[in-house]
Amino acid sequence: MKKILLSSVLSTLTILHAQVIPGVNSKAGAMVVPKGKLVAGMKYISIKRDSMFNKTDEVDNLQNLDATANVTLLGLRYGVMKNADIRVMIPYKQIEATAKLGTNDVAIDNDGIGDIIIMGKYAFIPMDTYGYQLSIGAGIKLPTGSTDSGFKKAPPFATGISTPLPTQMGTGAEEYKLSFGFSQMLDPTWRVDAHTMYTYRPKAENDYDFGNELSLDLSTTKALTDKLNIGIEYNFKYNTQTDMGEDTNPQLRAMLPFKAFSGNAGYITPQIEYLPFGKPKIHLGIGVSILAHYNLKEYQPLEKNQIVARVGYLF
Numbered sequence: 001m002k003k004i005l006l007s008s009v010l011s012t013l014t015i016l017h018a019q020v021i022p023g024v025n026s027k028a029g030a031m032v033v034p035k036g037k038l039v040a041g042m043k044y045i046s047i048k049r050d051s052m053f054n055k056t057d058e059v060d061n062l063q064n065l066d067a068t069a070n071v072t073l074l075g076l077r078y079g080v081m082k083n084a085d086i087r088v089m090i091p092y093k094q095i096e097a098t099a100k101l102g103t104n105d106v107a108i109d110n111d112g113i114g115d116i117i118i119m120g121k122y123a124f125i126p127m128d129t130y131g132y133q134l135s136i137g138a139g140i141k142l143p144t145g146s147t148d149s150g151f152k153k154a155p156p157f158a159t160g161i162s163t164p165l166p167t168q169m170g171t172g173a174e175e176y177k178l179s180f181g182f183s184q185m186l187d188p189t190w191r192v193d194a195h196t197m198y199t200y201r202p203k204a205e206n207d208y209d210f211g212n213e214l215s216l217d218l219s220t221t222k223a224l225t226d227k228l229n230i231g232i233e234y235n236f237k238y239n240t241q242t243d244m245g246e247d248t249n250p251q252l253r254a255m256l257p258f259k260a261f262s263g264n265a266g267y268i269t270p271q272i273e274y275l276p277f278g279k280p281k282i283h284l285g286i287g288v289s290i291l292a293h294y295n296l297k298e299y300q301p302l303e304k305n306q307i308v309a310r311v312g313y314l315f
Contacts, residue, residue: 019226019280020191021273022183023219023233024287024308029193030135030181032123033079041312043073049097049301052257056295065257065301067097071114083123090116093145095167099257108258112169114145119177132184137197139177145170147205165208166260172205189223209243210260221273229273235289238264241297254299263296269308283312 022028024043033039049067052059074090091114099106119139127133146169165171179197186192199213214237221231242260244253253259271287289306296302 026219027195029183030133033085035079038315043310046307063099135181137179141175147172211240226278233269259300265294
């Protein structure tokens with residue numbers, strides 16, 4: 001009798017937990033889409049970088065860098081079998097930046113499709129069996145974003161060098177990803193999610209090394225009503241040292257504000273989610289990621305906050 005009652009409660013939680021939407025950056029923790037179901041979502045990220053940092057200090061913006069990036073992600077997730085799904089993420093990037101390097105004014109205005117990511121996730125401990133869920137995932141980032149010479153060039157003293165790769169649409173090389181997720185319902189209206197991912201990055205276009213990355217997202221969300229969720233996340237990332245390859249020398253590298261992220265940074269992300277019909281069929285969310293701490297490997301730009309918005313639809 002106790003086993004039947006426990007099974008009934010867990011089944012109810014499994015149904016109800018879908019109404020407490022995972023955090024905007026949580027990558028859904030360990031949650032997978034049911035077999036045969038399709039979830040479509042669009043996520044918009046707005047980033048402004050006009051401040052420079054080195055190690056644990058904010059420093060002078062010597063090049064007067066003023067950069068903005070708007071990234072729109074189209075995501076599709078499909079349940080391919082019980083406790084397993086596959087995901088495709090297609091980014092569209094808009095990058096604008098101005099800077100003064102020596103006596104040269106540099107302006108960059110790039111946009112286009114970025115590198116597409118394909119990931120699979122399998123929940124090897126399902127929610128309805130243990131009351132919590134664990135998953136493992138793997139995937140690849142494909143070099144679909146353009147890295148061609150049509151992009152703006154670096155300043156005249158760097159003759160023949162294309163725009164540093166962080167401002168281009170793609171890296172020109174595959175990346176490989178491995179993830180681990182956790183999800184648990186504390187009650188039918190309150191959930192916690194955790195997700196960590198390791199990304200291995202071989203040398204990219206022009207012998208550019210973006211550094212390998214480890215990310216961690218911790219999230220808790222609470223349903224205040226059947227139509228309103230609130231939540232808060234901690235988002236952390238660590239990148240190993242980057243290398244611009246043969247296109248730059250140490251002197252030029254020190255001057256260029258356009259660098260791929262290296263070091264670590266953590267953000268706190270309060271957020272709110274609206275379910276207009278009281279069910280997760282359609283959900284709309286917005287959050288603001290606020291820089292909480294950082295320790296960077298070299299002089300480089302870093303955003304103090306990000307605006308993240310998303311809309312999702314369950315078919």
